[in-house]
Amino acid sequence: MNYNLNQTATAAEQKKSTLAALRKLLDLIREEKRTLILAFIIIFINAGLSLLGPYLIGHTIDTYIQSKQYDGVIRYSAILLVLYMVAFATNYLQMIMMGGVGIRMLYSLRNAVFTKLQELPVDFFNQNKAGDLISRINNDTDKLNQFFSQSLMQFISSIFTMLGAGIFLLSINLELGSAALLPALIIWIFTKAISPWVKRKNAANLKSTGGLSAEIQESLNNFKVIIAFNRRDYFRKRFDEANQKNYSTAVSAGLANNIFTPVFGFSSNLGQLVVLAFxxxxxxxxxxxxGLLISFLAYVNSFYHPLRQLAGLWANFQVAMAGWDRISQILSLDTNLEVIENSISEPASSYLSFRDVSFTYPNGKEVLHHVNFNLERGKTYAFVGPTGGGKTTTASLIARLYDATTGTILLDGKDIRSYHPEERTNKIGFILQEPFLFTGTVRDNILYGNPEYKNLSNDELAAVIKESGLESLLSRFDSGLDSKVQTTGDGISLGQKQLIAFMRSVLRKPELLILDEATANIDTITEQLLENILQKLPATTTRVIIAHRLNTIENADEIFFVNSGEVVPAGSLADAVNLLLHGKRES
Structure with missing residues (x-):
């Protein structure tokens, strides 16, 4: 399945995606429905009070000022003061309410995006850069929050004020009102024509910001390698290119966003000029x-001033929608690792079976071709072969990091796709060549994936570790379970990381344990220690070892040779060595 977020979609796909995205956005703010309705009512009251002022001013001029009835002037001045104070209070109240809505929406949206990312398969992360995903979670969601918390209510208030002012203009004098509103038609045509272009410019800028974030993350994550090979110039050049692209798209987006302001300002001035002359x-x-002319000019200003504000607000809206499109791309995705319900079980002659399994990575060549093999419960199997032959792919299919393109994989007599993730991961342990740890302590990382031990004290957990034969591994850490783990620093070696991952997996007592080059960064003595620990696993545990170092597979019950899309029995260790040397199966 293609999960590339940067792939250009067709116009029809974009329209369908946008409609689905807007529905998701409404779902996110559904709980804010009551607050939004109340805010809209307050905005309506605020706009009504503001629009009542010019009419009262015109009435005061014609009725009281021209006739020099100053008691009426004072009375209406007091009424206007009360109106404006109430309008100030309602305006402040709706700003507070919408600020809360925006923050809560940002919280929910980031949770929704992060939860969705956790549901997506490894395929997705292979096809997209982490830096771009981080930018979508942080930067793009913040653009949406800024619009909701700062611009949306002003946007709606401007619409209400414009509609009210337009109604007053037409009701006071139809001919003069029509002439005053004519320039607004020009604005409407211009906005409708130019908005898609503005949105594209903002989308390009957000995309380049994500690319810049990806370059920064990659260079920082690999800084040791950059220093070791003295290739600062290479990453500096790549960063400069990404930064230059981001600069160019930012300038284009800025010009696009600001194009509304002069056009809206010109139309406003034109409307006032028409009213004054006519x-x-x-x-x-x-x-x-x-008095009516003064009121009319005030209403024209009430109509066109929000229109000038809408120039900036509409640009903010286009930025928010461009960000929402990028966010909704993630929210609209579904995992391709669906659980098959009501799958038929069959008596398990083997614990794990590959039946006519083929696998192809997205936009890549076929890695496995009609593979068949069986693994028995309680035995140790080794998979060897040249680099790129398909060993890790085979292990990934066993752990269901991917699904087979064709064919079926049976785990304990059931289609592996019928197991729910919790049930499957309880059965299968996976130790990678480069294990992932969290910043924290050794205890924190051991408990990751072993929630049943989380309420144990350090002494109780140490007793469990000792019972599992892992005490000698824990002793390699100066502070035991409280030893600090820094995933990005030099406080812990790669070999020690593998020891932690080893303890984490063994404590789970999985029915199937996969070791993908899990001893590649460990010395020979420690490797022998790990082998002794593996022998203490339950007799029913099936072990799958993927290795280049042949001494790690000499005690395997059966060896498979993986290359050129095939997985075939290799025979003895000597036969496996011969296959590795020749790179193919001898006929």
């Missing part, structure tokens, strides 16, 4: 008053 003409004909 209004003075109507006054000279006796069909209009000075």
């Amino acid at each position: 209004g003075i003409y109507l006054i000279t004909t006796g069909s209009f008053t000075i």
Whole structure:
């Protein structure tokens, strides 16, 4: 399955994806429905109060100021003061409410994205850079939060104010109102035509920001190698290229976002000019008053000032939607490792069986071709072969990191796809050549994947480790279970990391234990110690060893040779050596 997030989708796919994404966005803020409705009501009240002011000012001028009735002026001034104070309070209240909505939405959205990432298969992470995914979780979600918490209510308030001002303009004088609103038609046509282009520019900028983040992460993660080979120039060049691309897209996005402001400003000035010229003409004909003209100019300003604000808000909206498109790409994905319900079981003659299994990586060549073999319970099997022959792929299929392209893998008589992840991982232990640890202590990393021990004290856990024959491994750490583990520092060697991973897997007592070059970074004495520990595993535990060092497989019950898409019995250790030397199966 293709999980490449940077692959260009067709227009129809983008439209379908956007509609699905908007539905997901509404689901995320469903719990905020009551708060949003209340905020909308407050916005409506605020807009109504603000729009009532110009009419009262015009009425005061025509009725009281021209006739010099100053008691009426004072009375209406007090009314206006109360209106504006209430409008200030409602405006502040809706800002507080929407700020809370934005923060809660950001929290939920980041949780949703991270949870989705945890559900996706290894395929997804092979096809996408971690730095870009981090940028989507941090940067893109923040763009959406900024729009919701800062811009959305202002956006809606501007719409309400514009609609109300337009209604007042048309109701006071239809001809003058129509002339005043004519420039808005120009803005609508321009906005509709230019918005897709602005969104594309912002999407390109967010994508380049993700690429820049990926370059930074890669260079920092491999800094030791950069220093060792003195290749700062290489990564500096790659960073400069990514930074230059990000700079170019940022400039383009900035120009696109700012294109609305001058057009909206010109239309606003044009509308006011039309009202002033036409209004003075109507006054000279006796069909209009000075107070109404002042009110009219205030309503024109109430219509076009929010419109000028909408220029910036619409640009923010385009940025938010570009970010949401990138986020929704992740949320719309589903794992291709689905659990098959109601799978038929059969009597298990072998603990694990590959039946006519073929496997091809996305956009790659076939790695395994119609493979068949059986593994018996309680035996030790070794898989050997040249680099790139398919050994790790075979182990990954056994652990169901991937699904076979064709064929079936049976685990204890059941299709491996019928096991739920918890059930499958309880049966299978996997020790990688480069094990992943968390920053913390040895205890923290041992308990990862062994939740049944989490309530034990250090002494009780040490007793469990001793009972499993792992005490000698724990003694390699100066502070025992409290020894610090730094995944990015020099406080712990790669060999020690493998010892922790070994303890973590053995304590689970899995029915099937896979060791993928698990002793590659361990000295010969420690390797022999690990072999003795493996012998203490339950007699029913099946062991699968993938190795290049032949001394690690000399005690295997059966050896398989993996190369050129085939997995075939290799015979004795000497036969395996011969196959490795010749790189093929002898006929």
